[in-house]
Amino acid sequence: xxxxxxxxxxxxxxxxxxxxxxxxxxxxxxxxxxxxxxxxxxxxxxxxxxxxxxxxxxxxxxxxxxxxxxxxxxxxxxxxxxxxxxxxxxxxxxxxxxxxxxxxxxxxxxxxxxxxxxxxxxxxxxxxxxxxxxxxxxxxxxxxxxxxxxxxxxxxxxxxxxxxxxxxxxxxxxxxxxxxxxxxxxxxxxxxxxxxxxxxxxxxxxxxxxxxxxxxxxxxxxxxxxxxxxxxxxxxxxxxxxxxxxxxxxxxxxxxxxxxxxxxxxxxxxxxxxxxxxxxxxxxxxxxxxxxxxxxxxxxxxxxxxxxxxxxxxxxxxxxxxxxxxxxxxx
Amino acid sequence: xxxxxxxxxxxxxxxxxxxxxxxxxxxxxxxxxxxxxxxxxxxxxxxxxxxxxxxxxxxxxxxxxxxxxxxxxxxxxxxxxxxxxxxxxxxxxxxxxxxxxxxxxxxxxxxxxxxxxxxxxxxxxxxxxxxxxxxxxxxxxxxxxxxxxxxxxxxxxxxxxxxxxxxxxxxxxxxxxxxxxxxxxxxxxxxxxxxxxxxxxxxxxxxxxxxxxxxxxxxxxxxxxxxxxxxxxxxxxxxxxxxxxxxxxxxxxxxxxxxxxxxxxxxxxxxxxxxxxxxxxxxxxxxxxxxxxxxxxxxxxxxxxxxxxxxxxxxxxxxxxxxxxxxxxxxxxxxxxxxxxxxxxxxxxxxxxxxxxxxxxxxxxxxxxxxxxxxxxxxxxxxxxxxxxxxxxxxxxxxxxxxxx
Numbered sequence: 144x145x146x147x148x149x150x151x152x153x154x155x156x157x158x159x160x161x162x163x164x165x166x167x168x169x170x171x172x173x174x175x176x177x178x179x180x181x182x183x184x185x186x187x188x189x190x191x192x193x194x195x196x197x198x199x200x201x202x203x204x205x206x207x208x209x210x211x212x213x214x215x216x217x218x219x220x221x222x223x224x225x226x227x228x229x230x231x232x233x234x235x236x237x238x239x240x241x242x243x244x245x246x247x248x249x250x251x252x253x254x255x256x257x258x259x260x261x262x263x264x265x266x267x268x269x270x271x272x273x274x275x276x277x278x279x280x281x282x283x284x285x286x287x288x289x290x291x292x293x294x295x296x297x298x299x300x301x302x303x304x305x306x307x308x309x310x311x312x313x314x315x316x317x318x319x320x321x322x323x324x325x326x327x328x329x330x331x332x333x334x335x336x337x338x339x340x341x342x343x344x345x346x347x348x349x350x351x352x353x354x355x356x357x358x359x360x361x362x363x364x365x366x367x368x369x370x371x372x373x374x375x376x377x378x379x380x381x382x383x384x385x386x387x388x389x390x391x392x393x394x395x396x397x398x399x400x401x402x403x404x405x406x407x408x409x410x411x412x413x414x415x416x417x418x419x420x421x422x423x424x425x426x427x428x429x430x431x432x433x434x435x436x437x438x439x440x441x442x443x444x445x446x447x448x449x450x451x452x453x454x455x456x457x458x459x460x461x462x463x464x465x466x467x468x469x470x471x472x473x474x
Numbered sequence: 475x476x477x478x479x480x481x482x483x484x485x486x487x488x489x490x491x492x493x494x495x496x497x498x499x500x501x502x503x504x505x506x507x508x509x510x511x512x513x514x515x516x517x518x519x520x521x522x523x524x525x526x527x528x529x530x531x532x533x534x535x536x537x538x539x540x541x542x543x544x545x546x547x548x549x550x551x552x553x554x555x556x557x558x559x560x561x562x563x564x565x566x567x568x569x570x571x572x573x574x575x576x577x578x579x580x581x582x583x584x585x586x587x588x589x590x591x592x593x594x595x596x597x598x599x600x601x602x603x604x605x606x607x608x609x610x611x612x613x614x615x616x617x618x619x620x621x622x623x624x625x626x627x628x629x630x631x632x633x634x635x636x637x638x639x640x641x642x643x644x645x646x647x648x649x650x651x652x653x654x655x656x657x658x659x660x661x662x663x664x665x666x667x668x669x670x671x672x673x674x675x676x677x678x679x680x681x682x683x684x685x686x687x688x689x690x691x692x693x694x695x696x697x698x699x700x701x702x703x704x705x706x707x708x709x710x711x712x713x714x715x716x717x718x719x720x721x722x723x724x725x726x727x728x729x730x731x732x733x734x735x736x737x738x739x740x741x742x743x744x745x746x747x748x749x750x751x752x753x754x755x756x757x758x759x760x761x762x763x764x765x766x767x768x769x770x771x772x773x774x775x776x777x778x779x780x781x782x783x784x785x786x787x788x789x790x791x792x793x794x795x796x797x798x799x800x801x802x803x804x805x806x807x808x809x810x811x812x813x814x815x816x817x818x819x820x821x822x823x824x825x826x827x828x829x830x831x832x833x834x835x836x837x838x839x840x841x842x843x844x845x846x847x848x849x850x851x852x853x854x855x856x857x858x859x860x861x862x863x864x865x866x867x868x869x870x871x872x873x874x875x876x877x878x879x
Contacts, residue, residue, distance in 0.1 A: 201503060245509060330519075337511035339508075348498060349495075383715045429698055
């Protein structure tokens, strides 16, 4: 298994470097989309056993906790202090509105996993908004709205057991904080890595949302301490983790393919977000087209090939559209 | 004291949660690995505080939590995490290669090679003679057993050498020479093994294969080093992803009879001495190496069933003593360097992990003599892992103080 995995990763790396040359600077967003890793994943799905692919799920759970934690530590004390009531209430309304809309739309034809689909579709792409120089209000509100969507989804999926996460995750943050003064940066990274491994396995086996629990871990730690120590390390990890998720989603291509026409019909309701988003934020509606990294993470967490295939195809499609209209976005 | 308490506390929590939660095998891998890192890390910190090397703490944690002692880490978790050990070897070998400077080789290369040859010759002679005398009653041809044991017990671990040098925070000529000898010993033993084993088993196809492996590994190492430097020159982006993928790739090259260890050392050596990207490469290695070091040394001995090794402890201790005495003899004949003559034999005591890889080949080539060779070599590795790093660290600090004065 490992040999195929290594070969596939190498093909991915080579195709990534090739894409670096092919796309050059003319197609910035497409270049960073990670499409080559997805394609390698799809090819991998044809040459390997389904059991092997499903055994990769544990690595995905670990990657998700890293992504969740990395998102959580961005809400440090200074950032939280600067969040206005307007941004908070806006984010709440934005996330609730779209989450409910998509939940209701989901009832029309996609009863299975409708809460996951609602989560994915109602999450904005923060990095995209940031990259095109959108105003602070939109960026911050979008970040907070992702947290609300995670909360809504988690309560809907796991019910009140979600509350246990609010007790468990801070324990990890306190453990990390306890050793902060005694250890240096490298050593703290080791402790964090170990704690995230433990947290990922506990969340997965106890039936909690790994993304939400690790976000909470990162958030509580950022409030307690100087999280800047970790932000740099996580910056370096962010892209490899994202690329691994795309590879995993590609590897789960199989059954999702046959449902593709039905799934693609969901793209129409997905357009609700840009329409309403434009009205709410008084911005170009196309800004709210792309599905972001967190949407991809939620899709990977679902472990449903249908959801994953739909999400990633929408992600590439919206990204491509955004690329076409890119000149319009740049101010 | 807080580190010891943390280690014990996490250990207790690990066993408690493991029993109470009954995690499925998938999740138990991440769960065990997480706790293994925490327990090992704090044991290492405790050892550092009391003046011993952290890696001794990691090794002891691995032994204690092994499936055969406390059963903390199940066998299948060790199997599932085997690839971590393999990647760690590549990373540590990259760093070993980067430690060998051309300037050092030009200045001390001849001395180091001459010393390596002498030490190897004496250590081999001592172990060979002891083995001939002690292992007569064991099954198989005692001559074969003695030759193979003699070759395998020459080895000294470059991986632990580099770890201890880094940990001791010293920069001594003595340390550099010991590392140089350790690396040359690896090359010498792999070459000897390639020539002697086919001669003893009267086959030559595998000899050709091993010689091809040696030359191929060197060529491949140079090629990879060149490709990495090209990448760093022209693309740069995501270099740490590339290096990690390459490490994974190198671990797989043993399937085509190339040696991942030699390839990695050559890559490091090439980048250090023939490119201008050594600093960038070193930075990338440093992002991964702390966690990989810890995991490598924790997992290294955790797969060994120490219960089977207990009867072999007296004979293995004798072999360690013989290796030490004869190494000292080789050093005193080969150099006038005072530090090396005084402490060199202690620095060269730690047995190499490479012997674990060569045991597998020896077992296949000598099915009858294999088990006793394997038993003794593994016991020597475990025993030297416990005390040799601590002695080497002490010696390094001492030499560093003496050189400063």
